Amino acid sequence: xxxxxxxxxxxVGCAVxxxxxxxxxxxxxxxxxGDVSCGASKANSGIVHAGYxxxxxxxxxxxxxxxxxxxxxxxxxLGVPFxxxxxxxxxxxxxxxxxxxxxxKQAEVNGxxxxxxxxxxxxxxxxxxxxxxxxxxxxxxxxGLVSPYELTCAxxxxxxxxxxxxxxxxxxxxxxxxxxxxxxxxxxxxxxCRAVINCAGVGAGELHNQISGRQVSITPRRGQYYLLDHTxxxxxxxxxxxxxxxxxxxxxxxxxxHGNMLYGPTAEDIPDGLDTATTQEGLYGAMAxxxxxxxxxxxxxxxxxxxxxRAHEKGGDFIIGAVEDAPEGAFEAIGIESPGLTAAPAIxxxxxxxVAYYLKLEKNPxxxxxxxxxxxxxxxxxxxxRIAWQTDPDYGRVxxxxxxxxxxxxxxxxxxxxxxxxxxxxxxxxxxxxGRCQGGFCMARVMEIIAEETGVSFQExxxxxxxxxVLSGQLGDVRDE
Amino acid sequence: xxxxxxxxxxxxGMCGMSEQLKxxxxxxxxxxxAGLAAAIAAKRAGVMDLLxxxxxxxxxxxxxxxxxxxxxxxxxxxELTGPEYAHRDIREARxxxxxxxxxxxxxxxxxxxIVTAVxxxxxxxxxxxxxVILAMGCRERPRGALAIPGTRPAGIFSAxxxxxxxxxxxxxxxREVVILGSGxxxxxxxxxxxxxxxxxxxxxxxxxxxxxxxxxxVQCLEDYDIPLLLSHTVVDVQGRGRVSxxxxxxxxxxxxxxxxxxxxxxxxxxLLSVGLIPENELSLTAGVELSPITQGAVVNNRFQTxxxxxxxxxxxxxxxxxxDFVSQESMLAGQAAAGYLFGYDDxxxxxxxxxxxxxxxxxxxxxxxxxxxxxxxxxxxxxxxDRVYNHHYLTLQAGDQxxxxxxxxxxxxxxxxxERLTPEMLMALRGQAELRLTITPDKQGA
Numbered sequence: 001x002x003x004x005x006x007x008x009x010x011x012v013g014c015a016v017x018x019x020x021x022x023x024x025x026x027x028x029x030x031x032x033x034g035d036v037s038c039g040a041s042k043a044n045s046g047i048v049h050a051g052y053x054x055x056x057x058x059x060x061x062x063x064x065x066x067x068x069x070x071x072x073x074x075x076x077x078l079g080v081p082f083x084x085x086x087x088x089x090x091x092x093x094x095x096x097x098x099x100x101x102x103x104x105k106q107a108e109v110n111g112x113x114x115x116x117x118x119x120x121x122x123x124x125x126x127x128x129x130x131x132x133x134x135x136x137x138x139x140x141x142x143x144g145l146v147s148p149y150e151l152t153c154a155x156x157x158x159x160x161x162x163x164x165x166x167x168x169x170x171x172x173x174x175x176x177x178x179x180x181x182x183x184x185x186x187x188x189x190x191x192x193c194r195a196v197i198n199c200a201g202v203g204a205g206e207l208h209n210q211i212s213g214r215q216v217s218i219t220p221r222r223g224q225y226y227l228l229d230h231t232x233x234x235x236x237x238x239x240x241x242x243x244x245x246x247x248x249x250x251x252x253x254x255x256x257x258h259g260n261m262l263y264g265p266t267a268e269d270i271p272d273g274l275d276t277a278t279t280q281e282g283l284y285g286a287m288a289x290x291x292x293x294x295x296x297x298x299x300x301x302x303x304x305x306x307x308x309x310r311a312h313e314k315g316g317d318f319i320i321g322a323v324e325d326a327p328e329g330a331f332e333a334i335g336i337e338s339p340g341l342t343a344a345p346a347i348x349x350x351x352x353x354x355v356a357y358y359l360k361l362e363k364n365p366x367x368x369x370x371x372x373x374x375x376x377x378x379x380x381x382x383x384x385x386r387i388a389w390q391t392d393p394d395y396g397r398v399x400x401x402x403x404x405x406x407x408x409x410x411x412x413x414x415x416x417x418x419x420x421x422x423x424x425x426x427x428x429x430x431x432x433x434x435g436r437c438q439g440g441f442c443m444a445r446v447m448e449i450i451a452e453e454t455g456v457s458f459q460e461x462x463x464x465x466x467x468x469x470v471l472s473g474q475l476g477d478v479r480d481e
Numbered sequence: 482x483x484x485x486x487x488x489x490x491x492x493x494g495m496c497g498m499s500e501q502l503k504x505x506x507x508x509x510x511x512x513x514x515a516g517l518a519a520a521i522a523a524k525r526a527g528v529m530d531l532l533x534x535x536x537x538x539x540x541x542x543x544x545x546x547x548x549x550x551x552x553x554x555x556x557x558x559x560e561l562t563g564p565e566y567a568h569r570d571i572r573e574a575r576x577x578x579x580x581x582x583x584x585x586x587x588x589x590x591x592x593x594x595i596v597t598a599v600x601x602x603x604x605x606x607x608x609x610x611x612x613v614i615l616a617m618g619c620r621e622r623p624r625g626a627l628a629i630p631g632t633r634p635a636g637i638f639s640a641x642x643x644x645x646x647x648x649x650x651x652x653x654x655x656r657e658v659v660i661l662g663s664g665x666x667x668x669x670x671x672x673x674x675x676x677x678x679x680x681x682x683x684x685x686x687x688x689x690x691x692x693x694x695x696x697x698x699v700q701c702l703e704d705y706d707i708p709l710l711l712s713h714t715v716v717d718v719q720g721r722g723r724v725s726x727x728x729x730x731x732x733x734x735x736x737x738x739x740x741x742x743x744x745x746x747x748x749x750x751x752l753l754s755v756g757l758i759p760e761n762e763l764s765l766t767a768g769v770e771l772s773p774i775t776q777g778a779v780v781n782n783r784f785q786t787x788x789x790x791x792x793x794x795x796x797x798x799x800x801x802x803x804x805d806f807v808s809q810e811s812m813l814a815g816q817a818a819a820g821y822l823f824g825y826d827d828x829x830x831x832x833x834x835x836x837x838x839x840x841x842x843x844x845x846x847x848x849x850x851x852x853x854x855x856x857x858x859x860x861x862x863x864x865x866x867d868r869v870y871n872h873h874y875l876t877l878q879a880g881d882q883x884x885x886x887x888x889x890x891x892x893x894x895x896x897x898x899x900e901r902l903t904p905e906m907l908m909a910l911r912g913q914a915e916l917r918l919t920i921t922p923d924k925q926g927a
Contacts, residue, residue, distance in 0.1 A: 279630050303626065304624075304633075305625060306633060382597065382607070389599070393601050393604075396602065397584065398599065436620075436626075440638075440639045440641065458650075469722075470654070471652045471654060472655045473652070474652055475647065475652065
């Protein structure tokens with residue numbers, strides 16, 4: 001029997017797992033997808049919110065602030081890209097000033113330092129390409145950026161290095177309580193545990209409602225994005241938000257930790273939590289709003305468009321802790337929409353400690369602190385590159401041209417504790433295929449390396465797990481009619 | 482050079498290693514048809530100290546995966562396959578003892594022509610070149626660049642990637658195929674996939690004309706009854722793990738889909754042949770000025786870029802339709818690089834700007850350096866029209882002076898147009914500031 005089963009290997013599930021790795025206990029993480037970070041954690045804005053827009057007194061506000069404070073140190077420890085370029089919340093109407101002042105008050109109450117309301121002249125000095133019709137902005141120097149999927153993968157590795165097991169491609173169907181244990185029913189059989197933690201993102205509501213008398217309602221809220229190439233110079237060094245207007249909630253224009261520009265997201269409530277399709281209307285709509293902040297925005301260097309689904313709970317706040325009105329031993333972190341990424345390290349710490357306290361787990365005597373991810377070849381100096389090649393000649397073979405990712409790095413992505421098993425898994429960990437050609441050149445090479453490292457045939461390598469085969473067969477295969 | 486960072490990595494015992502800057506006369510980046518032809522021409526012109534760097538494991542470039550025939554009709558007056566065509570240049574390069582280093586990725590070129598490359602065999606190397614020829618070719622525009630709505634499953638390939646999987650690796654990317662875009666690689670792959678037992682449901686082209694060669698439309702689509710749907714596009718992709726279908730629609734003159742014309746096609750594969758983009762990321766690090774139209778370097782008639790001693794040729798300069806012309810252009814670039822190394826200086830030559838006028842896009846070269854004295858050789862101007870023109874006049878004009886105004890039966894964006902400036906015309910251009918190309922319904926000038 002497991003001490004703990006965590007359902008969901010997104011950033012929250014992995015943060016909880018990493019925290020539980022500091023305790024001595026048997027911990028298992030289950031996820032329906034073939035990799036960690038396959039839901040909202042892989043497709044979001046990557047913003048480390050400073051905490052000015054969370055309603056004071058809510059869990060959202062408290063965990064946002066706490067998470068934002070933890071993030072720089074955690075990213076340094078894990079070797080995950082992080083930056084703090086600051087942000088502007090733009091108001092395009094005179095009336096926006098009052099709203100910005102209210103946000104500023106909120107920032108002060110929440111303990112976000114350094115914010116101030118600035119006028120057009122100062123805005124255009126900070127970000128010359130902003131729409132000159134802007135009136136005011138809230139300047140938020142503490143606003144940061146993180147690579148969300150790299151953070152999630154690194155948290156998973158850190159957990160796995162301390163004995164947490166990950167079983168992927170395992171969809172949880174139901175939860176049942178039985179005297180002293182929870183039974184987790186999956187499409188791969190049943191697992192028993194003393195405590196279960198529901199971190200299942202958009203799927204969390206259904207599991208919660210199976211076991212609790214107090215029902216929740218999770219709405220999948222889709223956000224569509226444009227990702228642009230990292231051609232220099234960057235249009236903006238900082239993140240631009242828009243104050244909500246009569247036209248609805250705004251979109252952001254932001255650099256990523258890798259120097260790409262990101263536009264989006266839309267906000268559409270949709271019935272299907274797995275429907276990550278983009279739509280014509282959504283993309284056109286996002287672009288129209290982008291041009292409010294950045295009138296000369298062009299789609300000429302767009303690399304890809306994508307969408308992510310956040311789990312919106314109707315109450316509006318995070319729901320974290322022991323599941324109310326349920327047998328004991330059931331815990332949850334649900335409704336983790338923005339600023340959920342920022343809050344994740346804090347949620348992981350609190351929920352992990354809480355469950356460990358409940359189970360009376362001892363500290364892990366053999367705890368291994370995280371090993372920072374090595375510097376990517378693309379970020380090395382020439383001298384570092386020479387040394388890297390001396391230690392491993394696979395650093396001499398560039399696999400992904402657009403992002404300058406070497407064979408050594410692709411192999412390491414697969415060999416990591418929670419390693420990549422498919423093309424998208426490699427892409428999220430080391431960026432092969434993340435660039436302007438979108439894997440046109442490197443896909444086959446990445447497939448060869450995955451096949452070699454994992455012992456499957458070339459033909460079996462998938463894009464993102466079962467059902468996503470890249471190839472239909474070998475030449476000359478007889479076709480089944 | 483990040484000494485501090487280096488030593489902070491710990492005691493690797495390598496801190497004292499000196500970074501060797503290897504001097505060399507000429508580096509050619511890319512061993513595809515452009516790089517090989519340039520290298521051969523430079524060597525023949527007497528450049529002895531040269532090196533070709535190629536990122537793939539074999540020289541030959543994209544020709545290696547183009548196993549269909551039709552190459553070399555102009556240059557060799559023979560119909561060759563891609564590998565056969567490439568082999569002729571590879572063999573000649575070998576006979577001329579031109580060093581070609583494969584598996585070597587160039588990471589950086591500075592405006593001072595310091596070239597940094599990495600390979601498994603040699604690690605990181607730095608060269609100080611006196612001249613550089615850019616011959617990196619082009620890449621395919623991916624799905625993301627088009628922002629096609631829908632899901633993002635497996636089964637979406639650029640046509641060239643599919644070609645590599647089939648021809649080089651022996652795998653089938655899918656069985657029920659829709660092709661978006663009618664570029665030549667897409668047309669070739671329509672036939673190739675059909676011959677391997679796949680069913681190609683349609684080739685869908687946004688524009689009212691194909692960007693592919695007419696012979697490919699006939700031989701690859703019509704001969705196999707594959708419908709070519711002009712003025713159509715893909716408006717949605719379906720499927721979670723793998724493509725399960727696409728929705729296509731007719732587009733209006735504004736190229737936006739027309740409501741009510743949507744049609745769903747079940748398929749497991751979407752191939753994209755929606756344009757080629759010159760691979761100029763390295764050119765930018767070298768400070769080379771690029772043309773927003775061709776997306777290649779701005780060059781003069783000696784294929785020299787805005788950075789002295791840096792030359793560009795082949796598909797990295799502008800996307801060609803036929804490899805024969807890539808080779809021809811690249812030989813001129815190779816000779817010009819040799820001339821540069823031997824001290825030829827075109828500063829004394831008269832400079833004339835070549836300007837795209839009405840109907841003309843992306844003329845190369847963008848600048849003519851006309852030497853003094855008697856001329857014996859002409860210069861080819863290459864461009865594409867902005868749409869299809871039937872029985873229109875192509876006019877070359879400098880100020881009021883019309884050099885030539887000639888009726889062309891057809892000008893189409895799918896085929897690069899060439900107009901030769903004769904030595905007489907060049908001499909007449911001396912003293913002129915610009916040469917303008919236009920396409921008009923009527924003859925220009927007297």
